[in-house]
Structures are given as structure tokens and as C-alpha cells.
Amino acid sequence: MSEQVPVLRDFLFLDMERVRSFVAQIFQGVPESASKEAGAHVTIEGGIEGQIPLLLKGKAGTDYRYFRSEDETRSLHHHVYALFEKHLAATGRLHAVDADFADGKWSQDALGDGEIVRVSGDVRIIDYRLIVDTVRELPKFVDIINRLMQAAGSAPDRGSKGKQPRQHEKLDFGGFGRKDIDAMAQFIERSFSDTVRVKVRPSEHTPQNTFAAAALRANFQDGLWAIQQTHGLDIGGSWIVVGQVNTPQGEPSEEGFAPFTTGNELEDQLEQLVFAIDAIRRATSGVKYPCISMNLISIYREC
Numbered sequence: 474m475s476e477q478v479p480v481l482r483d484f485l486f487l488d489m490e491r492v493r494s495f496v497a498q499i500f501q502g503v504p505e506s507a508s509k510e511a512g513a514h515v516t517i518e519g520g521i522e523g524q525i526p527l528l529l530k531g532k533a534g535t536d537y538r539y540f541r542s543e544d545e546t547r548s549l550h551h552h553v554y555a556l557f558e559k560h561l562a563a564t565g566r567l568h569a570v571d572a573d574f575a576d577g578k579w580s581q582d583a584l585g586d587g588e589i590v591r592v593s594g595d596v597r598i599i600d601y602r603l604i605v606d607t608v609r610e611l612p613k614f615v616d617i618i619n620r621l622m623q624a625a626g627s628a629p630d631r632g633s634k635g636k637q638p639r640q641h642e643k644l645d646f647g648g649f650g651r652k653d654i655d656a657m658a659q660f661i662e663r664s665f666s667d668t669v670r671v672k673v674r675p676s677e678h679t680p681q682n683t684f685a686a687a688a689l690r691a692n693f694q695d696g697l698w699a700i701q702q703t704h705g706l707d708i709g710g711s712w713i714v715v716g717q718v719n720t721p722q723g724e725p726s727e728e729g730f731a732p733f734t735t736g737n738e739l740e741d742q743l744e745q746l747v748f749a750i751d752a753i754r755r756a757t758s759g760v761k762y763p764c765i766s767m768n769l770i771s772i773y774r775e776c
Contacts, residue, residue, distance in 0.1 A: 479555070480555070480775055481775065481776045482551065482554075482555070482773040482774070482775060482776075483773055483774050483775075483776050484547075484551060484554075484694050484771065484772070484773045485693065485694060485695070485700065485708070485712065485772040485773060485774075486671075486688060486692055486693050486694065486769065486771060486772040486773075487550060487551070487554060487692060487694060487770075487771050487772075487773075488688075488689070488692050488768075488769060488770050488771070489550045489553075489554075489692070491717075491768070491770055492550075492553060492554050492557050492770065492771075493553070495557060496553060496556065496557050499557070499560055547694065554771060558591075558715065561589060566589060567589055567590075567591050567715075568584065568588055568589065568590045568591065569590075569591050569593075570584075570590050570591065570592045570593070570675055570684075571592075571593050571594070571675055571676075572593075572594065572675050572676035572677075572678070573676075574675060575594070575674075575675035575676035575678075575679050575682040576676050576678055576679050576682075579679065579682040579763060581720075581762055584718045584765065585718065585720070586718060586719065586720035587717060587718065588717070588718045589715065589716070589717050589718075589770070590684075590715070590716060590717075590718055590767070591713060591714075591715050592673045592675055592684055592713070592714045592715070592716070593675065593710070593712075593713055593714075594673050594674050594675035594676065594710060594714075595673070595674045595677070595707065595709070595710045596671065596672070596673050596707070596708050596709070596710075596712045596714060596772065597671070597672045597673075597674075597706055597707050597708070598669060598670070598671055598697070598700065598701075598706060598708060599669065599670040599671075599672070599706060600669050600670075600690075600697050600701070601668075601669070601670065602667075602669075602690075609655065667689065667690050667691075668687040668688060668689060668690065669687075669688045669689075669690055669693070669697060670685065670686075670687060670688075671685070671686045671687075671688045671714070671769055671772070672684065672685050672686075673685075673714045681763045681764070682763050682764075683763075683764050683765075684714070684716065684764070684765050684766075684767045685760045685764050685765070685766055685767070686716055686766070686767045686768065686769035687769075688769045692769075711774050712772055712773065712774045713771075713772070713773055713774065713775065714769070714771070714772050715770045715771045715772075716767035716768055716769045716770050717767060717768040717770060718765060718766075718767055719765070719766040719767060719768065731745075732744040732745055
């Protein structure tokens with residue numbers, strides 16, 4: 474019987490630190506006691522059936538699944554991930570979410586907190602830093618346009634005699650000053666920090682049933698600029714997103730805003746202030762059911 478052909482994955486995003494944590498737990502966290510099956514255990518003393526070159530040097534007995542090394546490559550990370558997802562699928566811990574699920578089974582109770590899902594559908598990647606950079610550059614851009622328009626208006630019209638130079642109305646910011654624009658940029662920057670918004674829509678028939686994640690910029694494999702140049706904001710429906718579900722949270726009650734008192738009046742007041750600021754965070758970057766929050770683990774397409 475021939476060996477099953479392995480799945481080839483073209484990775485767009487991979488949270489290797491989260492994967493490393495899961496893998497350490499799956500294989501009991503102790504290299505010496507981990508499974509010895511082919512492709513599951515590699516140390517400095519050997520490779521996967523002689524097919525993968527040694528990538529860890531100077532650490533005798535080190536297992537690549539648990540420790541980082543300066544010599545690590547993305548190919549090694551991708552292999553570890555393949556073992557991780559294979560184990561989840563074999564043990565029934567990977568919940569498939571597709572168009573049929575989104576159209577008929579979507580509910581607040583259908584997916585448990587912390588459950589790992591494999592979602593297929595339309596994927597959108599939004600980089601809010603791009604908005605910040607664009608907003609901050611707007612004044613310079615408008616100044617350049619105004620100067621070009623002024624130069625064009627004052628240029629002599631050689632085609633007709635006696636005509637007055639054309640007058641162009643200057644572009645402005647609709648009443649917003651430069652300080653307003655900078656404040657807007659700072660607000661966006663603080664709200665989303667160094668994260669990128671990833672949204673997944675399993676079915677176009679129920680667009681409200683979506684997943685949303687705040688993904689760290691550093692975990693994108695090829696850089697966001699290259700991804701946007703190649704795929705755009707909507708990267709299409711051939712990609713698969715794997716993530717960990719966060720149970721939807723309702724709006725806190727008045728009791729929820731009450732501090733967990735410590736006897737320190739100043740600290741209790743500061744805690745209430747933190748809750749007030751968190752309300753702003755929920756309004757700007759939080760999600761509400763039927764959208765479901767997730768911790769993003771990977772984005773890839775099979776080939």
C-alpha cells in the first residue's frame with residue numbers, strides 16, 4: 474500500500490510561538506519521552522529518517538519542537554506545524570467551519586471557548602498602520618496638489634489671447650486642521666497597536682457570520698506590503714484560516730464596572746478608569762456576536 478501523499482501548504486501567516494506551546498503539550502513537553510514515530514522527533518543526533526538536514530547545532534539532544542535556535546528556518550517551522558495540525562485532525566480536536574456550517578449551524582453555543590477551528594472562506598486582511606501613515610502624509614500630499622494646481626492656473630494659455638489665468642479652489646481637509654489629523658492618526662495607532670485585522674467569512678449568504686482576529690504583524694511570512702501587492706486586501710477564498718475561538722462576551726453590567734476592591738481607594742478608582750478606557754477599546758476594535766473573535770494561528774493554502 475503506497476504512503477499517503479503529504480499536504481503541501483503555502484503559508485501566509487504562522488504564529489509559531491503559539492504552535493510551539495501546543496506541540497510541547499501534545500508531546501508531553503519532554504523530548505526524551507515524546508513519540509518516536511517517523512517525522513515526529515528530531516534532535517541534534519539525527520534527522521527524520523535521514524531526509525531532513527540537521528538545523529540545530531551545538532545543543533546535543535535538543536528537540537526542535539521546544540527550543541528556538543538561530544539556525545531555525547521557516548521550513549522547519551512549517552514542518553512542526555504540519556505535525557501539529559495532523560495530530561489535531563487525528564484526535565478530533567480540529568473543528569471544520571465552512572459555508573454549510575455558517576449558513577445552518579452558526580450560534581453562540583456551537584463553538585466552545587478555546588476550540589480550534591479550521592475555517593475555509595473569503596479572507597480579508599486590513600493593515601491599520603497603512604491608514605495611520607496615509608493620514609499623517611495627507612497634509613504634505615494636499616500641499617503638493619495645491620502647488621501644482623496653482624502653477625497650472627498661473628501658466629500662460631498660449632492657445633487664446635487675452636484670457637485670464639484660471640483660478641483653482643484650494644483643497645483642504647473639510648475643516649480639520651493638521652493637529653486634528655495627527656490626533657486621529659494617534660488614536661488609530663493606539664487602538665490597534667502593532668496588529669493587523671484578519672476577517673474570515675465562511676459563506677457569502679450569511680456575511681454577518683464571520684471570524685475576526687487581531688494578528689501580530691511579525692507573524693506574516695512575506696511582509697504585509699508584499700502580500701497586499703500580490704493578493705490585495707481580499708485575498709480570495711482559496712485560503713484556510715486556523716485559529717482558537719474566544720467565547721463572545723456581552724456588555725458588562727453596572728456591577729461589572731465595580732472594582733475588585735483592595736482597600737486602596739486610589740487603586741480602586743484607577744481600576745474604574747481602566748474599565749472606562751476598555752469600553753472605548755470595545756467600541757473601536759471589539760467584536761459582537763454573530764461575529765466571533767479568534768486567536769489566529771495560521772493562514773495557508775493547499776497546493
